[in-house]
Amino acid sequence: MIQEQTSAVLSALRTILNERKGLEALEDAIRTQRDGGLGPAFSEAVKAISAAPGRVIVTGIGKSGHIARKIAATLASTGEPAFFVHPAEAAHGDLGMVQIG
Structure with a gap:
């Protein structure tokens, strides 16, 4: 022990x-x-x-994706509008979250 x-x-x-x-x-x-x-x-x-006008979009796959999620959360919690988009999901409808401004 x-x-x-x-x-x-x-x-x-x-x-x-x-x-x-x-x-x-x-x-x-x-x-x-x-x-x-x-x-x-x-x-x-x-x-x-x-x-950056509007929101910051952060993306990544695998471990980079986990880090990207944390970066997006940190940016958002410090007043910089941000969100995470998974690249594979982006091709299946999540690109609707991405807008100008």
Whole structure:
């Protein structure tokens, strides 16, 4: 029992370490303003989303779809009208949700 708990704790610590490394790499990429850094592209993406008339439509399949749903929910909860459209369902009627403005 103690060995199982120790294994679970070690696994959790490894996961936290990996997540922290990923966030640090993302932070570095966003801070970089030149040489292929994400800084300028990130700023432009934020401007485009903020300036979008109407609602922001987010889409994706599989794990990308799960993330897209969360992005749409986060945008909506922070005051930016947004919703998720599943690409396969879009071809079967969900495109009716997509309108100009």
